[in-house]
Amino acid sequence: MSYEAVIGLEVHSQLLTNSKVFCGCSTKFGAEANTQVCPVCLGMPGTLPVLNKTAVEYAVKMALATHCKVNDKSIFARKNYFYPDLPKGYQISQYNEPLTQKGYIDIQVNGAEKRIGITRIHMEEDAGKLLHGESYEDADSSFVDLNRAGVPLIEIVSEPDIRTSDEAVEYLKALRDILVYLEICDGNMEEGSFRCDANVSVRPVGQKEFGTKAELKNMNSFRFIQKAIEYEINRQIEVIEDGGKVIQETRLFDSDKGITVSMRSKEEAHDYRYFPEPDLLPLQIDETWIEEIKRTLPELPAEKRERFVKEYDIPSYDAGVLTATKELANYYEDCVKKYEGQGPAPAGFKQGAKGKGQEILPPKVVSNWIMGELLRLLKEDGKDIAQPSAFSIQPSVFVKLLNMVDAGTINLKTAKEVFEEVYKTGKNPESIVKGKGLVQVSDEGALIKVIDDMLAASPKELADYKAGKEKLFSFFIGQTMKATKGQANPQMLNKLLQERLAK
Amino acid sequence: MAITKKDVEHVAVLARLALSEQEIKLYTEQMANILSYVEKLRALDTRVVESTAYTTSTNTVFRKDEMKPSLPQEGILSNAPEKAKGCFKVPRIIE
Numbered sequence: 001m002s003y004e005a006v007i008g009l010e011v012h013s014q015l016l017t018n019s020k021v022f023c024g025c026s027t028k029f030g031a032e033a034n035t036q037v038c039p040v041c042l043g044m045p046g047t048l049p050v051l052n053k054t055a056v057e058y059a060v061k062m063a064l065a066t067h068c069k070v071n072d073k074s075i076f077a078r079k080n081y082f083y084p085d086l087p088k089g090y091q092i093s094q095y096n097e098p099l100t101q102k103g104y105i106d107i108q109v110n111g112a113e114k115r116i117g118i119t120r121i122h123m124e125e126d127a128g129k130l131l132h133g134e135s136y137e138d139a140d141s142s143f144v145d146l147n148r149a150g151v152p153l154i155e156i157v158s159e160p161d162i163r164t165s166d167e168a169v170e171y172l173k174a175l176r177d178i179l180v181y182l183e184i185c186d187g188n189m190e191e192g193s194f195r196c197d198a199n200v201s202v203r204p205v206g207q208k209e210f211g212t213k214a215e216l217k218n219m220n221s222f223r224f225i226q227k228a229i230e231y232e233i234n235r236q237i238e239v240i241e242d243g244g245k246v247i248q249e250t251r252l253f254d255s256d257k258g259i260t261v262s263m264r265s266k267e268e269a270h271d272y273r274y275f276p277e278p279d280l281l282p283l284q285i286d287e288t289w290i291e292e293i294k295r296t297l298p299e300l301p302a303e304k305r306e307r308f309v310k311e312y313d314i315p316s317y318d319a320g321v322l323t324a325t326k327e328l329a330n331y332y333e334d335c336v337k338k339y340e341g342q343g344p345a346p347a348g349f350k351q352g353a354k355g356k357g358q359e360i361l362p363p364k365v366v367s368n369w370i371m372g373e374l375l376r377l378l379k380e381d382g383k384d385i386a387q388p389s390a391f392s393i394q395p396s397v398f399v400k401l402l403n404m405v406d407a408g409t410i411n412l413k414t415a416k417e418v419f420e421e422v423y424k425t426g427k428n429p430e431s432i433v434k435g436k437g438l439v440q441v442s443d444e445g446a447l448i449k450v451i452d453d454m455l456a457a458s459p460k461e462l463a464d465y466k467a468g469k470e471k472l473f474s475f476f477i478g479q480t481m482k483a484t485k486g487q488a489n490p491q492m493l494n495k496l497l498q499e500r501l502a503k
Numbered sequence: 504m505a506i507t508k509k510d511v512e513h514v515a516v517l518a519r520l521a522l523s524e525q526e527i528k529l530y531t532e533q534m535a536n537i538l539s540y541v542e543k544l545r546a547l548d549t550r551v552v553e554s555t556a557y558t559t560s561t562n563t564v565f566r567k568d569e570m571k572p573s574l575p576q577e578g579i580l581s582n583a584p585e586k587a588k589g590c591f592k593v594p595r596i597i598e
Contacts, residue, residue: 024571143590
């Protein structure tokens with residue numbers, strides 16, 4: 001029998017506010033333990049939470065960006081449970097009446113578009129952090145750091161629309177891109193500012209009812225999420241095939257073994273006894289405020305991608321790569337504008353064109369350079385392309401190099417070496433070319449001499465060629481390139497060599 | 504809604520309370536009394552009244568996203584039965 005998986009994802013994202021959601025403690029990551037805690041987030045009797053307006057604004061931004069309906073009234077609720085990282089004995093969250101509901105995002109999976117529904121987005125506070133493990137010698141204890149307790153979160157709950165681990169990962173990447181574009185979450189999975197739980201079940205293809213689901217936790221990278229979901233799907237299918245039943249439970253992903261393991265927690269723990277938080281009034285959001293927030297929304301990744309394809313006439317693959325971060329997209333646009341602004345180059349943008357006289361338009365030339373060269377170098381250096389500082393080559397300098405290729409001053413191969421040098425040293429491409437004597441040999445007389453010398457040194461090949469072994473043409477090209485240290489103008493070399501051989 | 508012994512036991516487990524048989528009996532009665540007292544509200548016709556959990560009708564109160572000083576670490580930990588490494592120390596929680 002063949003099965004299909006049904007997957008729903010719950011994403012917790014930390015909002016990038018300066019202070020916590022209900023008190024003025026700092027939210028900064030990495031401070032010394034328990035130095036960003038006050039009586040409110042410590043849950044002392046007699047204290048009262050007061051809602052951070054910016055946190056609400058950020059949550060509304062995400063709602064608008066994911067086509068959700070923002071409720072004019074929502075309610076905070078207490079979710080009651082005991083855990084050492086939860087000082088109050090309850091977490092302030094939202095339950096029956098969340099901030100926002102019923103949205104969607106569109107994702108691209110293997111070239112096809114798919115719409116994933118968003119059930120709801122609600123606000124809540126984060127819990128503290130439990131520390132244990134090797135660096136905490138004491139094997140019988142855990143250590144509680146409450147700096148994170150009270151940091152604002154939004155929980156984004158998807159509809160069970162996801163069918164494969166690929167879709168899950170694309171959905172998460174798209175969500176994270178939106179959050180980062182909106183500048184409301186840094187999207188850092190390792191530091192836990194973007195976390196995901198997955199509800200996974202399987203059913204025979206064609207069956208309408210859902211199977212019993214397991215909730216997967218403890219996956220802190222896209223790769224782990226993919227592996228955990230794949231493992232879980234196969235595990236559940238095996239259980240069913242063996243005549244067993246999947247039980248509803250929470251399972252933790254063990255990244256060392258690549259498997260999921262049952263938490264075996266008591267069912268009782270799931271009785272959260274939600275009730276309205278009496279210390280916080282209903283959250284009212286009026287239309288005017290929503291409109292105000294709407295006006296501050298930036299262009300989102302999907303819109304930008306679409307615009308790049310239309311405006312610059314580049315493949316959607318390129319557009320996807322170039323819009324991975326706002327900073328990269330901005331850099332690309334700056335370079336294209338500079339390059340196009342100069343009018344057509346003398347050589348007619350023939351860079352990289354595979355002969356045939358096919359023109360490559362300036363935006364695609366820039367795209368090729370950024371994807372092929374710049375991103376490779378940035379990756380080798382482990383640079384973060386979400387930082388403007390990664391793009392240290394000024395667009396004007398970038399374009400100068402392209403101009404040198406267009407003008408025939410250097411060939412493409414040399415240009416790539418120069419580009420790397422510019423990237424590493426910050427030097428001007430012109431001075432690098434001059435300093436290293438890299439100027440392309442475009443002097444006909446000089447090139448003819450090199451060709452003649454080369455032919456004179458290869459009498460056997462020349463005779464074979466004349467006898468009909470035309471494949472040797474590329475041998476001659478290679479030899480000449482070698483003699484000119486790769487600096488011969490390829491088009492000119494081609495033409496001249498043909499002329500010399502025809503003699 | 505009648506409160507049963509089972510309800511009291513359930514709530515006691517959730518609240519981490521170890522109750523004696525005698526206490527369970529006592530609380531079953533007391534909780535039943537409280538609920539039946541509140542039941543009196545049913546006598547009122549509330550069909551036109553919107554349900555609420557709040558007794559005030561003020562608008563949402565916000566604060567600006569501004570940092571305020573936190574307490575010093577010693578202060579935070581001063582009530583902790585056990586502490587170490589700047590943290591509250593608790594029995595190991597295994598996940």
